[in-house]
Amino acid sequence: MKLTAKGQATRQRIIEGAAAHLRSDDAGGVTLDDIRAITGTSKGQIFHYFPDGKEELFLAVARFEADRVLADQRPHLGALTSWTAWERWRDAVVARYRAQGRSCPLGVLMNELGGTPGAHEVISTLLARWQAELRRGVLDMQEAGLVRAGVDADRMSAALIAGIQGGVQVLRSTGSAAHLEAVLDVLVDHLRS
Amino acid sequence: MKLTAKGQATRQRIIEGAAAHLRSDDAGGVTLDDIRAITGTSKGQIFHYFPDGKEELFLAVARFEADRVLADQRPHLGALTSWTAWERWRDAVVARYRAQGRSCPLGVLMNELGGTPGAHEVISTLLARWQAELRRGVLDMQEAGLVRAGVDADRMSAALIAGIQGGVQVLRSTGSAAHLEAVLDVLVDHLRS
DNA sequence: GGCTTTCTAGACCAGCCGGTCCACTCCTAC
DNA sequence: GTAGGAGTGGACCGGCTGGTCTAGAAAGCC
Numbered sequence A, B: 001m002k003l004t005a006k007g008q009a010t011r012q013r014i015i016e017g018a019a020a021h022l023r024s025d026d027a028g029g030v031t032l033d034d035i036r037a038i039t040g041t042s043k044g045q046i047f048h049y050f051p052d053g054k055e056e057l058f059l060a061v062a063r064f065e066a067d068r069v070l071a072d073q074r075p076h077l078g079a080l081t082s083w084t085a086w087e088r089w090r091d092a093v094v095a096r097y098r099a100q101g102r103s104c105p106l107g108v109l110m111n112e113l114g115g116t117p118g119a120h121e122v123i124s125t126l127l128a129r130w131q132a133e134l135r136r137g138v139l140d141m142q143e144a145g146l147v148r149a150g151v152d153a154d155r156m157s158a159a160l161i162a163g164i165q166g167g168v169q170v171l172r173s174t175g176s177a178a179h180l181e182a183v184l185d186v187l188v189d190h191l192r193s
Numbered sequence C: 001g002g003c004t005t006t007c008t009a010g011a012c013c014a015g016c017c018g019g020t021c022c023a024c025t026c027c028t029a030c
Numbered sequence D: 001g002t003a004g005g006a007g008t009g010g011a012c013c014g015g016c017t018g019g020t021c022t023a024g025a026a027a028g029c030c
Helices: A005-023 A032-039 A043-049 A054-071 A083-100 A105-113 A117-143 A153-174 A178-192 B005-023 B032-039 B043-049 B054-071 B083-100 B105-113 B117-143 B153-174 B178-192
Strands: none
Touching: A005 A032, A005 A043, A005 A054, A005 A105, A032 A043, A032 A054, A054 A105, A054 A117, A083 A117, A083 A153, A083 A178, A105 A117, A117 A153, A117 B153, A153 A178, A153 B117, A153 B153, A153 B178, A178 B153, A178 B178, B005 B032, B005 B043, B005 B054, B005 B105, B032 B043, B032 B054, B054 B105, B054 B117, B083 B117, B083 B153, B083 B178, B105 B117, B117 B153, B153 B178
């Protein structure tokens, strides 16, 4: 399929409009017609730009949102080379998800996409990239002598990923970021000890 | 509504049948008709025992499943008074969720129930009870002098809850229990240090 | 300027699914 | 045994939703 500049713009508008809607509170059970209305497009356009329909569109939105997750942690995530950097990063993560509140675009997308392989792939890729950056951070701290060498960077970064995911999930259920803060604090403390 | 013994049995059969189906692999997008077929009942019965329909039924199933979550951690969860008890508990949690694999009954139910207040309440209650038992365990260890007094039992138990939730979520996405094991190991290590 | 391709629009369709309704059976109390 | 309520069965309905199709407007290309 060839896309003119105009076409590109429309396609992008659909993705970003859908993403924006998912970030709103009442995102449960999004329908193609919702997206159509929000983005000011027509059924024809949606299927023109996403021939495989819902799944293809939602997958595109998921990728878009996944990129945002990491982008929102910049620049801290990329340079975890001091304790202040770690603190800043921790605060950025907490702030991001606190702002997001109970809504969770990627969560909704995963529901909607069910267990399609593509969906798992998007999440897996995101988690892998995220963890790799955290791992790099742990290693950097070790090389700088700020973290004792006995710490297993792989295990530590995996624990951080799990902790964040769980903290966010609890935040979605209870509306409180206490768990997210607790797990990050404990894990960073552990790193520090 | 009056329920005879037979009625009770049928109602329970519906709940347990639905729960069993949710524990299977292809549980995404469960429909009342699925449950009707699996439990060998009729539309009439479902609405007879759950007048509010889907939401009421799924909420009942969610409560049933939530109880199972804690039950599956017995007896360890109730007596975390030694390091071996903690290890056993950790192993029980990992084993339970590893066996559960990618499917997650409560997760599916939460999807289906959307953000209804009842759904959040079930999850919140489960997490609160779970965390209270872990907190008790930490305190017991401190009273026995096995954990240093400086550890904040509230924060530690919150971190464990978040870690488990996240580990399970990653397990659902990637199929690997590595993150769950990592976060539990790191957190228990931290407790031990 | 005319031909082709892309872009936009919205009517329309078919299947699914939660929920209603009524008819029938079975149990129990008196 | 009979009346009334509980239990059971399944036809039926209405709305929603993903997806199709046709057809016209706009834009690129020579």
